[in-house]
Amino acid sequence: MKFKFKYIDKLEPEIKATVEMFMGSRVHDALERLYKDLKHQKKPTKMELINFLENEWKKQWDDDILIVRKEYTQQNYLDMAKKFVSEYYDYYEPFDQATTIGTEIHIQIKLDKEGKYLVQGYIDRLDSKRDVYEIHDYKTASNLPLQEYLDDDRQLALYAIAIKEQYREAKDVKLVWHFLAFNKELHSERTDEELQKLKEETIKIIQEIEACKEFPLKVSPLCNWCEYKPICPEWKHLYEIETKDVPEDDDGVKLVDEYAKFKSEEADIQRRIEDLRDRIIAFAEKEGVNAVFGTEQRAKIWSKEVHKFPKTTDYNYQDFVDMVKKLGLWNEFSRIDSFKLEKSFENKEFHGEIQELLRKFAKKEKIERVYLGKK
Missing domain, CATH: 1.20.5 (Single alpha-helices involved in coiled-coils or other helix-helix interfaces)
Incomplete structure (x- = not known):
């Protein structure tokens, strides 16, 4: 639903930003300033960088920025941002690990030969070590992902496609994440075969989105950080009653x-x-x-005492089914699990032809229930 609000309906969110988003932007600004200065042969001191961060924070702060965790203040988040930048500076100084090509680089990723499917994005920093290129991404999140998650990450892998096309001399493109809350640097790489597969998968996702007519709502703890929460059908009424005397x-x-x-x-x-x-x-x-x-x-x-046969969850259920089939009783006494079939159909788990054949027998019905839960 957030996708629909933002990209299809193009609605302006009532919440300008969350403090986490704001903090992330200010940290990115500081690190962008660092590498721009370095490219111009100016090496700012750590204190100069911290001062730049604080000034940008004060200049751009807005009291409408949402702080979800009420036990923390704006100052707490500013202190976190300063800590991130300070530790980064200490870890990488004198910043001679590679040659910086650019920061906040806008790129377009061509997914097909015709150029029908394009994806765009911004690379936080692009470095090179001769014929090896590195895509750097700064993260201020408070969770440290597993390596498997990074090896499946789409964003930086898509950026790698663009870099390999733009810089033909690049033998390798490394994906580098800086998890600033932990002062850790994590890496991943993709083969050409994996990048080709990613192109095909991304095109398929785009086609599914373009064909999508329904955008189901999904409530989760992340709703608290969504800038569209005040207009979302799941939360709109809560915001309306909070304005009443x-x-x-x-x-x-x-x-x-x-x-x-x-x-x-x-x-x-x-x-x-x-x-x-x-x-x-x-x-x-x-x-x-x-x-x-x-x-x-x-x-x-x-x-009355009755006999009960094995259920699907019983250990001997499959043996029981095999025996019933062997006895020629299956067609007479088995039946379709309509609930399971309907769920798979709704989730589009069948291939196109099967889905369309089943659709001929599907009749739309509106089901309405009321569930109670804590706000």
């Missing part, structure tokens, strides 16, 4: 509160019913009767 007077609030009250009572009643049922059965067994009488109602106890 008496939120409790809102019709929606009243309906949900009453619904939640009855649902809570329903659960308690159901537990009580099950407890009473067990006690009635126990009483009937003790007294040797098949019916227990109240003042106006009669409780009839019915019991």
Whole structure:
């Protein structure tokens, strides 16, 4: 849905930025300044770089920037940014590891020969060591990914495609991530075969997006950092009631509160019913009767021993299925798992032809449920 808001509807977000986004931009600015100065044979001191960071922070700060984690302040995030830049400076000084070609380089990646499918992006820094090129990416995130994640990363790998086309002398292109919160540098590489496969996969993803007519909503903890949260159907009502003097007077609030009250009572009643049922059965067994009488109602106890065959989760289920097929009973007593089939169909797990054949039998129905959960 965020993709739709941003790229299709082209909506202006109500939240300008989160503090994490702002901090990341200011750190990028400082490191871009460092390497631009170095290209001009000027080596700024660490303190000059920190001062530049602080000045840019103060100049560009806006009180509308969202701080999700209320236990931390703007100053905490500024201190983090200063720490990132300071540790980076100490680690790489005197900055002679390679030759810097450029910073914040805008590139276009051509995915097919005709140029129908193009992807663009910005490289934080491009370095070279003779015929080996390095794509550097600065990360201020508070998590350190596993190597497997980086080996599957699309962004820098797509950048590598553009660099190999623009710089024909490049024998290798290395992907380098700087995880500044941990003062760590992580690497990955791609073969030409892997890059070709990535092109094909990316084209397929683009085609799927272009053909997409529905954009399902997915609620997760990351919603707290989404700049479109105030207009998202999942959260819009929350923002509306927060602007009211008496939120409790809102019709929606009243309906949900009453619904939640009855649902809570329903659960308690159901537990009580099950407890009473067990006690009635126990009483009937003790007294040797098949019916227990109240003042106006009669409780009839019915019991019967039956045979149950293995379920799909039982260890011997497959053996049971094989035997039923062998006996020629499968067609008569098996049935389609409609729920599983419908889920796979909705998720487009079948190949095109199969999907289209199934579509002839699919009938659209609107299913409506209400789920309760904490805000």
